[in-house]
Amino acid sequence: MNVWNKSVLPERFGMTEQNVPLLQVENLVKSYPAEEGGFLAGLLGGSGQRIPALNGISFTLNEGETLGLIGESGSGKSALARIIAGQEKPDKGRAYFRGKLLTAMGESEIRSLSPHLRYLEEDALTGLTNDPKNRVDRLLFDLAEKYPPQGGGSVREAGMRLLTRVGLNEIYLNRFPNQLSGGERQRLALARALLLRPRLIVADEPVSNLDLTTRTSMLNLMKQIGHESKIAFIFISHDPSMVRYFAGEGRIAILFAGRFMEEIPAREVFNKATHPYTKTLLEVNSAPSPLPGGALDPDMAFTEMERVDSNTLPLDTLENELSDEGNVAASAQLAAARRQGCPFYRWCPEKFDRCTEVTPQLLPVTRRLDEGQYVPLAQEEIDPTHRAACLRYIDQ
Numbered sequence: 114m115n116v117w118n119k120s121v122l123p124e125r126f127g128m129t130e131q132n133v134p135l136l137q138v139e140n141l142v143k144s145y146p147a148e149e150g151g152f153l154a155g156l157l158g159g160s161g162q163r164i165p166a167l168n169g170i171s172f173t174l175n176e177g178e179t180l181g182l183i184g185e186s187g188s189g190k191s192a193l194a195r196i197i198a199g200q201e202k203p204d205k206g207r208a209y210f211r212g213k214l215l216t217a218m219g220e221s222e223i224r225s226l227s228p229h230l231r232y233l234e235e236d237a238l239t240g241l242t243n244d245p246k247n248r249v250d251r252l253l254f255d256l257a258e259k260y261p262p263q264g265g266g267s268v269r270e271a272g273m274r275l276l277t278r279v280g281l282n283e284i285y286l287n288r289f290p291n292q293l294s295g296g297e298r299q300r301l302a303l304a305r306a307l308l309l310r311p312r313l314i315v316a317d318e319p320v321s322n323l324d325l326t327t328r329t330s331m332l333n334l335m336k337q338i339g340h341e342s343k344i345a346f347i348f349i350s351h352d353p354s355m356v357r358y359f360a361g362e363g364r365i366a367i368l369f370a371g372r373f374m375e376e377i378p379a380r381e382v383f384n385k386a387t388h389p390y391t392k393t394l395l396e397v398n399s400a401p402s403p404l405p406g407g408a409l410d411p412d413m414a415f416t417e418m419e420r421v422d423s424n425t426l427p428l429d430t431l432e433n434e435l436s437d438e439g440n441v442a443a444s445a446q447l448a449a450a451r452r453q454g455c456p457f458y459r460w461c462p463e464k465f466d467r468c469t470e471v472t473p474q475l476l477p478v479t480r481r482l483d484e485g486q487y488v489p490l491a492q493e494e495i496d497p498t499h500r501a502a503c504l505r506y507i508d509q
């Protein structure tokens with residue numbers, strides 16, 4: 114099936130197949146139901162309660178571009194990955210893939226995108242064992258037969274070449290995915306994703322389960338084939354250094370509480386990041402994190418005084434409980450969804466009064482708050498692609 118049928122393109126006003134962005138994401142909102150009878154549902158006030166995951170994400174990605182996404186556990190990064198990969202629907206908002214409304218597609222239409230849009234999950238086994246009878250050879254060659262390599266050539270040769278490049282060989286062909294180690298499964302998943310030379314790969318922590326040496330070779334392989342075939346990537350990780358390395362000349366977005374806190378050229382992230390959350394994250398990640406999977410101190414999440422002031426005990430109780438468990442991200446998600454103001458307020462070393470009143474939008478960094486006044490940055494300091502959601506840098 115030709116999903117680029119001229120009769121359905123373009124869906125967006127004024128766009129043609131030539132100038133339409135590869136991916137256009139508009140104001141995505143997503144929440145998940147709290148488990149019936151579970152801890153969260155009880156604290157939130159009974160059944161039917163929902164836990165927020167994304168709070169209005171918008172961005173554009175062009176052909177061949179890389180967007181690195183840095184986010185801690187619970188920041189919403191996997192929810193975003195699954196929506197873009199067509200695995201889930203948002204509650205609100207839209208995503209267009211090459212002008213087609215991805216978020217309105219049914220299962221068969223999503224399947225027809227497979228050669229063009231690939232999803233590489235952290236746990237490769239999930240994507241490899243839909244049919245437990247599938248051995249490695251079938252997983253690789255069926256895919257290549259269904260979508261023959263561009264430019265012709267032998268399907269088997271293309272498959273074997275790629276298998277070798279990811280560090281596997283013909284010995285693996287007769288094995289089932291559950292007979293492979295975590296690293297071997299990840300390599301196979303990578304080979305399957307790259308084999309079709311897709312337009313976009315959404316890679317969610319794709320090398321986290323690999324040892325350091327294999328991780329580096331996998332990253333380099335993805336970068337190299339991506340460059341050769343002009344594949345766009347959304348590369349997601351909790352590790353800023355890895356995202357910086359992979360994103361190269363692309364962009365990086367920093368996700369917190371289901372929102373983009375900052376978007377910045379990857380080459381600038383370590384020396385020009387302005388958002389206090391980004392700076393905290395980078396500082397903590399320069400050394401092993403003192404918290405399990407997190408950069409922030411849960412003790413700073415909520416104070417007794419705030420509980421009394423806010424007069425929303427069930428929510429605060431929940432947030433405190435989550436925070437006590439070290440689950441700062443869930444705490445921040447709830448605060449961001451239910452309260453005005455900056456979601457990072459509680460942890461921010463640079464906060465001021467207005468930060469609890471106004472929810473900052475992601476806007477270009479053109480000024481800086483200095484002794485109560487916004488001072489314009491010098492022209493050479495301004496990069497229109499550098500945006501931050503912080504009231505110290507945007508006059509909102």
Ligand code: SF4
Nearest residue numbers: 455458461468503504
């Ligand atoms: S808006 Fe305020 S609280 Fe939020 S990051 Fe900026 S300074 Fe900190």
